[in-house]
Amino acid sequence: MKKIKYLLTIILSCLLVVGTSCRDDMADINTNPSQVVKGNIPYLFAQAVIEFEPSGYLYWFYNAAMTYRWGQMGVPTGGFTSTYTETTATGDQGYQYIRVLNYARDIQHLRSTMSEEESAKYASLSACVDILTVYLGIFDSDMYGDRPFTEASMARYGGTLTPKYDKIEDLYTLWVGMLDNAITTLTTAENQIFPHTQDVIYNGDVSKWAKLANSLKLKIAVRLLSQKKEQALTIASDVAAASCGVLDGRDDDFLFNKANAIAKDDGDKVYHWNQTFLTGMASSQRVVNFMLRNKDPRVRFFYRKNEWNSKIVQGFFDADKNIPAYILENVNYSVVDGKKKFESWKGLGEPWVRYYGLPVEMDAGNNVAYADYFDYANRCRLTNERAAYMPFSQFQQEMIIGRYDFTLPTLPGDPIIQDTEDVPWYGMYMSTAEVNLYLAEFKLLGANLPKTAEEYFNKGVRASVEEYDRLASLNKIPYYGKTYDYDPNEKVIDLKAGEIEAMLTNTDYQLTGNTTSDLEKVYVQQLIHFTLFPDDQFVTVRRSGCPKEESNLIRWENFSPLVPNNAIPRRFEVPAPSPTDKMYQILLDSYRSQGFTPGSNQPGTLLNSERVWQDKGAPQFGEGPKQ
Structure with missing residues (x-):
């Protein structure tokens, strides 16, 4: 499977140098060729939105499985073993931004051929594509560091076939500037051509795009904390003071589906992809128990x-x-004449009693004390003809893809009950919750912000629950709004009135004024909120040192001496380039300047010590937050 990684590198390198040449020449043809002979900027913008993808299949199949286990926010279905730090093939991360940057370059070129007056009419559309490009640039650089950007995707317009790798430190500065420029454009530009029908995200509402741009600066700021804390605090203060505002409520959230009908047989744009993923990963007992304890x-x-x-x-x-x-x-249960009869659920009852995570302890899968969790193929089977009944909880796949057939667990001989409806998929990429949890963190770290850390924290946690309830409803996940009329004790999973208020009364969900413990609580809530954002979750683990050893919230397990904390990777491998690659020397120079050793099958100690720039100075796994 390692070969996949290198094949993808070659393919994505082609994207870097040839830009738009393999995209049906979208800059020239957007509709009927007999009607359109020059690129249409609104259509190019719409295509950039379609190509925006930080949640691809290979990313979920390979990358997510690694980061979940490295951050102990998920557990392999066979349990943790001494080999859990090994890397696999990777995909759909590293060059995703190129797919959108290509359209940004097309738009820039087309505007350069127009009169100044005509070009100015497309400033807002261009700014929105820049916002999408910055988002993906952050995502792609998280696990790889420096990226080709300033010279990338320019070959078609007279640029180089060998674009330089820009330092991530410089890119953060550049991207903040791009977002500031986008905000200025979106809040001041007049007489704009911005057909709302081409904007499936905000329906042409540029004020919401400006809020997204401003909020996205916080995503950069938290990544600066380990290297340039004062700059990060300044960015946070500027964001809070900006007149355009930040994402604030469901109508502002960066949450949308790309299409609700198949065009050109491209169901992936409607439903997302439909391959299986995360089959070898399950929820963590420590994470699930923490959430159950606090309802x-x-x-x-x-x-x-x-x-x-x-x-x-x-x-x-x-x-x-x-x-x-x-x-x-x-x-x-009762016992009558030696026969047991189910009477009711204990404890929290349905639906809570149906959620169990796997133990985090090392080699638990080979320990008879944990056999009820890991030997389920034998222990949880009624007949040989029917598969075992899964006793623990895996990740909710229908929150990620809209083509997933759900089969209700039924007894052998009972009717098969399935939900096979294909549902147009809604993805959430940034939200009110993320913004406020970042602001709570920055307030605790000393940023000049107008509200208290507690106000930001409470708003962030509340919004997170509401957002995921909405997403579950839109994606029609199993048991949302229906019980399938099989088990009379089954309950729906919909959010119920008063649940958020009750949750927020728990000590684990309250800030107390102790900065050290409050920071941990904020980071834990960020980790929980990012459960379906594996990259953002791992970045949070990496920069915060949470989960923390000896924590009363979610505890980090130190596997020393078998696998010490400094033997867990903090980034993905970079492959050794081929001497025949036009980018050969540029790649080698980039790796050398970042302190990376290229190659495959590298030990976790190397991938822990050779860190991306934004991770240098961050706490080691399990150490807890630095102030």
Whole structure:
């Protein structure tokens, strides 16, 4: 599978140098060739939105699985072993920004051929494409550092076939400047051509695009904290003071679906892709238990119910077969004439009792004490003909793709109940919750902000629950709004009135004025909010030192001496370039300047010590926050 990584590198390198040449010449043809002979900027903008993708299949299949386990926010279904730090192939991260930058270059070129007056009419559309490009630039550089940007995608317009790699430090400065320019344009430009029908994100509302640009600066600022804290605090203060505002409420959130009908047989744009992913990953017991302890409704949106509904429990009773102990602990049952009968769920009841994570402890999969979790293929089977009933919770795949067939767990011989509806997929990329959790962090670190850390924190956590409830509804995930009329004890997973208020009364969800403990609480909430954003979640783990060892919230497990914390990778490998590659020397120079050793099958100690620039000076895994 390693070969995939290098093949992708070659393909993406081609994107860097040839730009738009393999995109059906979208700058020249956007509709019927007999009607359009020059590029149409609104169509180019719409195509840039279509190509915007920080959540591709290979990213979820390879990258997410690695970062979940490296950050202990997910657990391999076989448990943690000494080889869990090994890298796999990677994909859909590193050069995603090029796909949008190509259109930005096309728009820039077309505007350069127009009169000044005509070009000015497209300033807002150009600014919006810049915002999308910066977002993906941040995403791509998180695990790789320096990127070709200032000279990239220019070959078609007289530029070089060998673009230089820009320093990530310089790119952060450049991107903040691009976002500032976008804000200025979007808040002052007049007489703009901006057809709202071409904008599936904000329907042509430039004020919301300006809020997104301003909010996106916070994403850069938190990545500067380990290297340039004062600059990061200044950016945060500027963001809060900006007259354009920040993302504030569901109508502002960067959340949309690209299309609701298939065009040109491209169902991926409507439903996202449909391959399986994360089959070898499950939720973490420590994360799930933390959320259950605090009755956090998001546990129901991030993870799938296990397959042990009350009828399955009764089926195991009737067959006189053992039930995993941790499930049985939550069952009230009677015994009549030696036969057990399910009466009700204990504890939190449905739907909460259907969520269980896997233990984090090293080699738990080979420990008989944890066999109820890991030996489920044998212990959770009623008949040989029917697959085992999954006793733990995996990630909720229908929050990521709209083509996923759900099969209700039923007893052998009962009717098969399935939900096979293909649902146009909605993705969330930045939101009110993320903005306010960043502002809570910056307030605690000393930024000059108008509200208290507690106000930002409470608003961020509340918004996060509401946003994921909305996303679960839009994506029609299993058990949202329906129980399938099979198990009379089944409950829907919809957010209920009063749940957020009750959650926020818990000590774990309250700031107390102690900066050290409050920072950890903010970071833990960022980690939870980013459960379906593996890159952002891992960046938060990496820069915060959370989960923290000996924590009372979500505890980091130190696997020393078998796998010490400094043996866990903090970035992905960079492949050794081929001497025949036109970029050969540029790549070598870039790796050398960043202190990277190129190659494959590299040890975690190397990928921990040779850090990307923005990660230098950050705490080691498990150390907890620095102030």
